[in-house]
């Protein structure tokens with residue numbers, strides 16, 4: 001089983017912003033998600049492809065999470081890493097590629113270590129590449145503290161052997177077509193490590209410091225019970241709202257800025273209260289009831305047989321439905337599917353969605369889609 005540091009790199013945005021969170025959330029269970037299993041397999045596949053490990057590949061292909069899309073994404077990842085390795089070798093002939101390397105950053109963070117998917121060590125520029133197989137949230141490499149901790153761990157191991165001046169950290173997130181890189185000089189990285197990281201990590205390790213809520217709370221296991229987050233979400237958006245009966249534009253924007261965080265927090269509190277109620281807890285003023293349900297066949301085959309025996313035409317009983325594009329691509333393979341019916345696949349314009357300005361998509365205008373129905377406008381996906 002993989003070991004985890006108390007102050008892990010992947011949770012560093014949380015404990016660097018809110019130092020006491022690391023100890024507080026330790027008392028709550030860490031749920032394993034099915035997506036984590038899928039992500040682990042993609043990492044194994046990426047590594048096996050880079051190592052050309054036929055035995056490992058065979059084993060991976062037998063896993064239920066394996067599919068042709070994963071194969072393609074991981075082959076692209078392999079090609080990307082090898083291209084960077086070749087570039088590094090052109091500068092330093094003894095440049096090396098290290099896979100799944102333990103990166104120890106405990107010089108700055110008590111007990112701190114992580115695992116780098118791919119590290120290319122060479123004179124001049126060292127490269128850290130992190131494969132992210134998730135497709136939920138797009139991750140940027142810019143000032144990404146997880147990557148900066150990996151960079152420190154790699155620097156700690158190799159600075160004696162190579163003349164490293166700067167580090168390029170890259171997030172490779174193929175399912176979102178997100179390839180984000182960020183370069184930092186070694187001097188800037190070490191300044192941050194000594195001035196910001198080390199003192200904050202000390203607070204976090206001791207479980208002290210100030211609770212501070214923000215976007216980083218999203219992945220905190222304590223979020224459903226955390227008072228600091230509740231206060232943050234419930235406090236007025238503007239301490240001094242201008243006297244008026246209606247919200248002004250500025251006040252609406254303030255609410256939009258916090259909408260995603262508030263919705264997620266509300267869901268986590270509701271889920272917690274529901275789970276506790278199922279366990280027998282009685283919340284004053286609330287009760288569990290049976291939800292609404294729809295009628296269903298107890299035995300669909302028997303129903304069909306009975307109707308046919310009663311003389312009902314089969315065409316009235318069954319409906320024929322084509323499989324989804326994703327299902328057919330999975331069954332037939334992406335390439336053959338597209339060769340056969342690619343020109344019959346269309347992509348209708350998506351309905352307008354209100355998102356933050358930094359979103360990579362270009363701005364929608366009514367002229368883009370004259371037929372758009374404003375009633376379909378989606379305001380639920382603001383983030």
Ligand code: SF4
Nearest residue numbers: 018021213217220226
């Ligand atoms: S929910 Fe947010 S404020 Fe509360 S402990 Fe976690 S990170 Fe800190």
